[in-house]
Amino acid sequence: MAGGRAPAITDLLQAWADDDAEAGERLFEAVYPELRMLARQRLAGENAAISIQATELIHEVYCKLVDQRRCSWQCRGQFFAVAAMMIRRILIDHAKQRCRRKRGSGVVHLSLDEVQIPWLPKTLDVLALDGALVELAGIEMRAAQIAELRFFAGLSLQETARVTGLSQSTVQRKWRFGKAWLARKLGPAP
């Protein structure tokens, strides 16, 4: 299956990188099921609080679906950007389901191994993080977008700059704001 699909996804990515909006839609349709399935497998059977590393998931899907030799940097960036959005949605859905079933006992944690923030625990409750990001988007949309790319796709600052089309210094400033704000929101009470 993966072999058959690989070139198609790569083409979609390239087309999308060339500003073909429709390709974005079709890309979403093509990648989302794969990502969700993989996440479900990973999350299934976990009864207690679990910790998941979103970036690992994305890389796995990436390797599976994308022909890396033909994929330009831009298309790689696009992939990670869209996958970050998807994985955030998947994890939230999953956490919400667990909450319904287990009355709050099954918290899903996001592991922040790649993006360490001082003053924040190494793992975060996905729902709390999502709520904080929604609120942050209301304050500074760009900071929230950057945080999403950093947390859920594991992009470096430089990669984030390229995906968002912002300058690196702008990304840096906004990221510092976002981090500090999130640390204040989610960190241990002072």
Add this chain to the structure above:
Amino acid sequence: MTTISLETWRRAAVVFERALDQSSDGRQAFVRRICGDDDELLSAVVSLFALSSDTAESNEDDVEAVAVRRGPRLPPVRSSPWCGRLVGRYRILHPIGTGGMGEVFLAERATGDVEQRAAIKLIRENHPASSSRFRRERQILARLTHPNIARFLDAGVTEGGRLYVVLEYVDGIPFTDYCDQRRLGIDQRLAMFVKICGAVQHAHQNLIVHCDLKPGNVLVGNDGEPKLLDFGISKLLDLRHASQSAATDRPFRPNTNTRYLTPVYASPEQRQGRQLTMATDTYSLGVLLHELLTGRLPVTDRSTRGGHGSTRAVDQPSTSRGPSSDVLDRRHGEATADELARASARSTSPRSLRRRLLGDLDAIVLRCLRDEPSDRYNSVDRLVEDVRRHLNALPIRARPAQLDYRIGKFVNRHGLAVGASLAAVLALSALGVSMIERSVEVARERDRAIEAQRESEQVTRFLTDTFRLASAYNQQDPGPAPTHSVTVREALEYSSDRVQRELVDQPALRARLLSTIGRAYVDLGEIDRAVGLLREAKSIRRKSLPIDHPDHADSLNGLGWALLQQGRAGRAEPMLRAALVASRALDRPSRHLLDSLLYLGDLVNRRGDSAAAIKLFEEALIVARELEHPPSQGVAEALTSLGVALRSQGQLDQAELRLRESLMILQRVRGEQHPEVASAMHALGWVIARKGDSDQASQLLRQALSITENVLGSDHPETLAHLASWGDYLTFRGDYEAAEPILRQTLHEDRKRKGHHHPDVAQSLNALALAIWQQGKLEAAEPHLREALAIAHRHWGRENKRTAVFTHNLGALLHELERSEEAASTLEDALEIRIRLLGDTHTEVAITLTVLADLRVGFDDYERALELATKAETILAATLSAQHWRTAIAQSVRAECLIGLGYYEEAERLLMNAVPRIEAARGTDSRPARAAQRRVERLVEARAASGAPSLS
């Protein structure tokens, strides 16, 4: 958290980000000043800073940076017999390193109550005695104070007879490591390099040479400031040898301390033990710059040789390659891992790093690395000047002119190749030949042909004599070979004098000479003088030649062209049209016909009627292709003109095609360094700019400017026109601060040369107004625009494309100034003119519609605004592209209409698409981007007010 409102957080975000740009010392004061009495805001910002520190930042952020980091800062502390001992007034604490000269220790001042840390260098060899010269030198060094130089504190001899030097202690790392760790880009690296040069410059002014510049001697601490160590130490060491040789009576050789030098940074003269000057430091600075830019040391022939005193190395120049060739090996298709790593440490890719270094930076580095000290920059000042010019996007001086253009152009005009010596004389005898051909072509009657031939011979003899005489007259110092000591200008002056004096009784010859000289003056930019001569030629011919003589067309063309260059299009047009009629009447296509078509097309195009211009240029191209096999200057000229006209019609692909062909022809016929090549590059650059490739565009435009500056000099009108255009381009690209001074300069020059009411002055005023306006200085921009508009009304009238541009700009400015009524009427005016002249689906119509829509939003007239914005967006998507930033702006205005009408979902979708596009194209802090960001805020507010869910 709950105590701080969302609105306060939004403001806190802005304050926080602004504060990050401040130095860490000034940050607190800055935040307090901005927050004023707003305690809630202050506490929000302070709480953010409590959770974000610089140190945490450097530990994180870029995983890759860790890989670049090179081990611990200092060698582990070792014990040494020197620990705890007193040296001068300092107590040695522990060793911090060893260098070629000896050991280095951290020390502290042992006496007095001031706590002062210092670094002590103990020179390995013993020092016989301290001389009075040594003491004097020590005093000079102690007086050397500069923020980027580690202070020299003391020097002396220990009890055991070892020389020591005490320096300010700098806790830092080599500046090359620092730049790599922070992944500083080329601009930031150059800024640091300029600081380093500033320190060297300061020392040179105090007659102190460093002679051992290398990364280990340029450290950067946490404050990011480079500090140069060990200034003047080599001199102290020299003195030691001087006193040694005095004691032993051996002949004194300067700089025998070369054995301590790091060979790769040492200059050829240093290695050969020759006389050292400040140029030695310039060489080392070149090596440092190369390393800073590429991450590698420059490759020279010498690097592989021993080089100590080898005389072969003196004779053989090194074949240094520029830094650009050291960042990407083009022989392999893909960049190697090493190339990728070095580029990534500069926050770029190997390919764009190479592009960035090509040209200017190559030339600067190579100029520093010349073997002969006298071939390098005269002083570090000059080096700094070039780096600054490069940073300010001005042409640098390290790239020399490749031919004496002023003779070259005059000669080339007549299709000749010329050797360097006696160029002028040869040129003019050949000129005669081309005139014979021309005369034969146009004069079919036998007697006329004979007359013409005789005349041509006379022309030749006359001009040849003139140049010989002028040459003899001006050559004050006759050297072994005739040189370029006579400029064309001087020769022209001399010959026009002679024409006036001697040829009174030969009207035809006199007219032809005057016309030739007049046109040469147009080329030299001295148009007033040209017009005088061309007028005279015309009136002589009218009196003396039959009415159907082809030379009349030449007179009319020449004078019409000169008048057009003076901005007097109204006077020029009837002449050029008459020339066109006259030359069309000849039965074969001629150079006169080509000239008429090109000049008239140019005139029509300047007036803004590019459709009519295109027709003329297309005819010109056909004529030129008939006249020239293989295609040469005339074809190229027609192609360039056609390309420019196509560009203003918005036919970018067609334009690019013509301009590329033209550039190719010119480079073949003219060589790289020629103003006509520059013109073609310039035109092509703008087409590329409009197509969106700003890297390639700015490269072409800068190259064009640098060519004209090199070959014509910086005050030539053509150079100034390129400079003005470069200013326009910087504005176009959004770099308004860099553009403003350039545009002010060109405005000043335009006024000075062309008078206050010249149409070019109007263009300059408009360009300057835009640059000022986009920096947010709205009030300052208004008078410039109004003046531009007044000139436009006077020259072109109301119904003109250019007048419409200025009218539109004024309207848009008034809108931003919130003088809505005035803005509305001005913009309606611009819209009406534009629709009438361009049709109602033209890009410029849509641009005016966008502003009008935004204005309507301000009146809360959302329905009408939506109608206008939708129309604008549709036109822009069709004429530019759906992704273009102008389309995005129209889209964001449409979004705002939808917010006003309560359609939040649709508005959000539009803004999500539009904002990043505007930010990417114009910069996040640009005015259009900020306007779009405000629209996002408005959406959030409107949603919050209506109780709808916030962004998901």
